[in-house]
Amino acid sequence: MATKTSNSTESQFVKAEINQKLSSEEKVEFLRTMLRIRRFEQESLRHYQGDKMGGFLHLYIGQESVAVGTIALLGENDHVITAYRDHGHALTVGMGMNECMAELFGKATGCSKGKGGSMHYFAPDKNYWGGHGIVGGQTPLGAGLAFGLKYKGLKGCCLCYLGDGAINQGAFHESLNLAELWDLPVIYIIENNGYSMGTSQVRSSAHPPEGLAARAIGYGMEWDIINGEDLYEIRAKTKIAVDRAHEESRPTILEIATYRYEGHSVADANAKKYRTKEEIQKYKTEHDPIQIWKTTLLAEGVITEDDFKALNKEAGDEAKEAAKFADESPFPESSSIMDDVYWEVDENTESGRTGRHFFSD
Amino acid sequence: MPRSITYRQALNEGLDEELAHDDNVVIIGEEVAEYNGAYKVTEGLWNKWGDKRVIDAPISEAGFIGMGIGASMLGVRPVMELMFFSFAYVAFDQMMNNAATVRYMSGGLIHVPIVVRGPANGGTNVGATHSHTPENIFANMPGLKVVSPATAYDAKGLIKTAIRDNDPVYFMESTVLYGQEWEVPENDEIDGGELLIPLGVADVKREGSDLSLIAHGGSVITALKAADHLASEHGIEADVIDLRSIRPLDETTILDSVKKTNRAVYVEENKPFCGVGAQIASMIQEKAFDYLDAPVVRVTSMDSPAIYSPPLEEIQIPYPELVVNKALSIC
Ligand SMILES: Cc1ncc(C[n+]2csc(CCOP(=O)(O)OP(=O)(O)O)c2C)c(N)n1
Ligand SMILES: [Mg+2]
Numbered sequence: 284m285a286t287k288t289s290n291s292t293e294s295q296f297v298k299a300e301i302n303q304k305l306s307s308e309e310k311v312e313f314l315r316t317m318l319r320i321r322r323f324e325q326e327s328l329r330h331y332q333g334d335k336m337g338g339f340l341h342l343y344i345g346q347e348s349v350a351v352g353t354i355a356l357l358g359e360n361d362h363v364i365t366a367y368r369d370h371g372h373a374l375t376v377g378m379g380m381n382e383c384m385a386e387l388f389g390k391a392t393g394c395s396k397g398k399g400g401s402m403h404y405f406a407p408d409k410n411y412w413g414g415h416g417i418v419g420g421q422t423p424l425g426a427g428l429a430f431g432l433k434y435k436g437l438k439g440c441c442l443c444y445l446g447d448g449a450i451n452q453g454a455f456h457e458s459l460n461l462a463e464l465w466d467l468p469v470i471y472i473i474e475n476n477g478y479s480m481g482t483s484q485v486r487s488s489a490h491p492p493e494g495l496a497a498r499a500i501g502y503g504m505e506w507d508i509i510n511g512e513d514l515y516e517i518r519a520k521t522k523i524a525v526d527r528a529h530e531e532s533r534p535t536i537l538e539i540a541t542y543r544y545e546g547h548s549v550a551d552a553n554a555k556k557y558r559t560k561e562e563i564q565k566y567k568t569e570h571d572p573i574q575i576w577k578t579t580l581l582a583e584g585v586i587t588e589d590d591f592k593a594l595n596k597e598a599g600d601e602a603k604e605a606a607k608f609a610d611e612s613p614f615p616e617s618s619s620i621m622d623d624v625y626w627e628v629d630e631n632t633e634s635g636r637t638g639r640h641f642f643s644d
Numbered sequence: 645m646p647r648s649i650t651y652r653q654a655l656n657e658g659l660d661e662e663l664a665h666d667d668n669v670v671i672i673g674e675e676v677a678e679y680n681g682a683y684k685v686t687e688g689l690w691n692k693w694g695d696k697r698v699i700d701a702p703i704s705e706a707g708f709i710g711m712g713i714g715a716s717m718l719g720v721r722p723v724m725e726l727m728f729f730s731f732a733y734v735a736f737d738q739m740m741n742n743a744a745t746v747r748y749m750s751g752g753l754i755h756v757p758i759v760v761r762g763p764a765n766g767g768t769n770v771g772a773t774h775s776h777t778p779e780n781i782f783a784n785m786p787g788l789k790v791v792s793p794a795t796a797y798d799a800k801g802l803i804k805t806a807i808r809d810n811d812p813v814y815f816m817e818s819t820v821l822y823g824q825e826w827e828v829p830e831n832d833e834i835d836g837g838e839l840l841i842p843l844g845v846a847d848v849k850r851e852g853s854d855l856s857l858i859a860h861g862g863s864v865i866t867a868l869k870a871a872d873h874l875a876s877e878h879g880i881e882a883d884v885i886d887l888r889s890i891r892p893l894d895e896t897t898i899l900d901s902v903k904k905t906n907r908a909v910y911v912e913e914n915k916p917f918c919g920v921g922a923q924i925a926s927m928i929q930e931k932a933f934d935y936l937d938a939p940v941v942r943v944t945s946m947d948s949p950a951i952y953s954p955p956l957e958e959i960q961i962p963y964p965e966l967v968v969n970k971a972l973s974i975c
Binding site: 396397399405412417428429435457460461622623624627632633637640642 | 713746748755
């Protein structure tokens with residue numbers, strides 16, 4: 284949850300070197316990406332309600348600044364892995380709306396050929412390793428990606444995202460210990476949206492008064508807390524962690540205060556019960572990351588109202604096109620059910636041809 | 645004169661050769677480096693290969709196995725030791741949800757070339773928490789491969805192949821077998837210069853025409869002892885078929901044997917309910933029904949958690965006499 288209020292006063296982090304270097308085009312790009320995430324998800328929600336997809340749909344609406352602010356700092360050897368609320372990160376790393384939407388529709392043209400669904404997007408060619416459905420289950424993998432970079436002598440890092448509820452999983456604590464013990468260049472980013480499903484953060488986590496990230500103290504690890512509605516702050520503080528990973532091969536925990544507007548999943552029967560309408564409304568009007576960034580860019584003279592409208596429309600049109608693409612795409616062939624289980628079988632290697640691998644007829 | 649080495653040494657040689665064969669191979673586990681391995685399987689490897697290639701992990705199976713899975717997605721080839729395979733259960737989520745399904749859920753974009761190895765056997769009086777034999781559990785999961793060698797020769801040839809395989813392989817050994825010796829040729833005595841045994845190829849460990857004793861892991865040795873007894877005392881000659889790899893499975897060798905002998909007994913340390921033998925029995929009745937002169941029967945552990953009391957544990961898991969009696973019941 285955002286703790287600081289200020290959509291009018293200028294961010295103190297605008298002066299950070301990493302922000303001073305920003306061109307107008309880059310600033311507009313952040314706005315464009317946040318709008319694309321939001322319009323993509325609003326479009327997907329319409330089709331979920333129109334029965335075009337099954338299962339869960341965990342929307343990122345309200346949290347867009349976190350993915351956009353952090354991932355924009357990454358370079359060639361930097362990697363990203365997250366949990367099931369993964370559409371925002373996917374679009375930010377450069378996955379296309381078409382393949383992402385088609386995956387939701389369960390189509391052969393989806394990013395995982397319809398085999399993963401909403402919670403399981405992957406794009407290794409964009410250093411994006413999922414999309415993981417087990418709360419906290421991705422956190423050792425994040426340490427492993429960092430281990431892999433270090434093992435291969437590459438200067439890079441892994442941003443591993445998790446929720447405020449996920450911090451209570453044992454695997455996360457094991458990962459923290461390994462990361463600090465072995466100096467792994469991994470940055471754990473806790474997206475603290477205040478709730479894990481219907482359980483408010485105060486009801487789920489014991490932690491030092493400074494915040495959830497301060498649990499890092501127990502591991503002797505660096506940490507910081509970030510106001511997620513301020514893109515300049517996200518960038519300034521995340522950059523410090525990325526530099527630490529790159530230059531010293533050391534891990535960090537960052538906690539970014541944010542908020543989700545929709546239910547935990549679209550299929551969340553209690554979406555409006557565990558928090559008040561007023562609370563949700565307050566975030567939408569006072570802390571919305573897109574509105575705040577828009578206000579900043581208007582004040583800086585980087586964009587006009589008309590520019591904003593155009594960007595918004597472009598994003599909306601792209602999302603509609605993606606839905607059309609997804610809708611018109613074919614479902615996977617039934618024979619594809621048995622593909623992509625074993626590498627050796629798919630590649631038709633000697634090993635893949637030896638012995639029986641599958642036991643259904 | 646062919647040399648004999650222990651099952652432990654055979655594994656050690658296999659690991660050493662694979663460390664030499666591929667820079668991406670890295671051994672990770674509790675006590676594998678400075679302590680030389682809880683069961684000394686990795687003895688000397690840290691001395692030879694150093695901190696980068698042989699890594700002592702904290703007692704954190706979910707953490708380091710999950711980490712190995714993540715690293716393997718970038719092309720590292722971690723070989724991770726479980727001090728006992730029983731401890732897989734604290735890493736179960738990583739081993740089942742992540743290692744087994746990431747390839748599928750990514751539509752084939754990712755693969756996970758890891759090996760998780762360690763002993764999975766009873767019979768050493770260490771109680772229920774240290775005596776699990778989960779080969780049936782892991783073999784149930786598509787995306788995983790399960791291997792269980794019975795001899796030093798197989799252990800060496802199979803561990804090398806498992807490490808070169810590009811899918812996750814769970815490699816189940818036996819503390820009872822670690823100290824036993826078998827003939828294992830030197831590399832210069834082998835065509836191609838090294839011992840590589842493919843996964844998915846069973847081995848006929850003994851030939852006979854009256855009965856098929858089919859087994860995996862340490863139970864192969866039990867079956868061989870039973871076969872000797874059946875021959876000397878009852879004039880019954882048994883085939884002993886060692887699966888070596890449970891998934892992928894060599895059905896042809898099993899079926900060829902059963903079609904010849906018309907009788908089959910499966911021997912394993914697994915519990916009976918949905919054990920490996922249940923799968924094999926189902927397969928035999930489906931594919932060789934007309935060849936059977938008797939029902940397919942199974943010798944398994946007794947259906948209770950592993951007991952501590954030494955004389956009782958001896959009779960809780962399969963022993964030769966039990967196999968003999970089961971065999972006689974269908975011969
Ligand atoms: C191991 C496990 N337990 C429970 C769940 C069900 N579940 C999915 S998301 C979730 C809440 C997680 O909240 P948080 O970590 O704060 O992430 P957020 O949903 O807020 O992004 C729960 C309980 C699960 N997927 N995996
Ligand atoms: Mg949350």
